[in-house]
Amino acid sequence: xxxxxxxxxxxxxxxxxxxxxxxxxxxxxxxxxxxxxxxxxxxxxxxxxxxxxxxxxxxxxxxxxxxxxxxxxxxxxxxxxxxxxxxxxxxxxxxxxxxxxxxxxxxxxxxxxxxxxxxxxxxxxxxxxxxxxxxxxxxxxxxxxxx
Numbered sequence: 001x002x003x004x005x006x007x008x009x010x011x012x013x014x015x016x017x018x019x020x021x022x023x024x025x026x027x028x029x030x031x032x033x034x035x036x037x038x039x040x041x042x043x044x045x046x047x048x049x050x051x052x053x054x055x056x057x058x059x060x061x062x063x064x065x066x067x068x069x070x071x072x073x074x075x076x077x078x079x080x081x082x083x084x085x086x087x088x089x090x091x092x093x094x095x096x097x098x099x100x101x102x103x104x105x106x107x108x109x110x111x112x113x114x115x116x117x118x119x120x121x122x123x124x125x126x127x128x129x130x131x132x133x134x135x136x137x138x139x140x141x142x143x144x145x146x147x
Contacts, residue, residue: 001041001104002081004030007054007138011074013122014129021120026071027052028132031108032081033101034094041144042104046111048147049073054138062138066117073112076122076130077105098125 005027012022029049055064055071066073079101082094095101102124112119122128 001034001037001045001108001142001144002032003045003049003142004078004081005049005052005140005142006132007135008074009133009135011130011132013074013076013120014131015123015126021074021122023072023074023118023120025069025135026066027073028130029073029075030078030081030130031075031105032078033096033104034082035096035100037096037100037104037144039104039107042107043111044144044147045142046108046115048142049108050112050115050117052140054140067115071117073117073119074121075105075109075112075119076128077101077124 008026008028010024011028013020027049051065053065054062055066055069057063079092079095083090083092084094105124109119109121
């Protein structure tokens with residue numbers, strides 16, 4: 001699995017002109033599922049997202065985890081994280097098909113909720129407008145192949 005995790009002041013999703021999800025301070029997570037991913041990768045990436053110590057402590061150092069600061073999560077499916085860009089027209093054969101990707105995406109959301117986080121989501125496969133107010137900016141790339 002791959003994720004782009006951005007620390008935000010706020011983030012939201014709008015679908016067909018209707019705001020469907022919104023969070024305050026926390027993480028906007030763009031989550032991609034690859035063809036070789038399974039439940040172990042979902043657990044690994046959820047654990048890392050929930051434990052990233054990138055929120056400032058009393059000394060201004062990035063030392064606090066999202067749970068320490070009451071962070072919220074907005075998790076949005078993003079198959080394009082598996083784009084093959086060797087040509088000018090990206091290919092997406094590295095992205096899992098919906099029948100595989102949806103349950104794993106939902107597993108990540110569930111695992112984050114089980115860890116006590118308020119989690120909002122996009123709608124899998126929908127045409128979404130995703131907005132965010134980046135904090136820092138702090139943006140991290142996670143890949144379960146390298147975690």
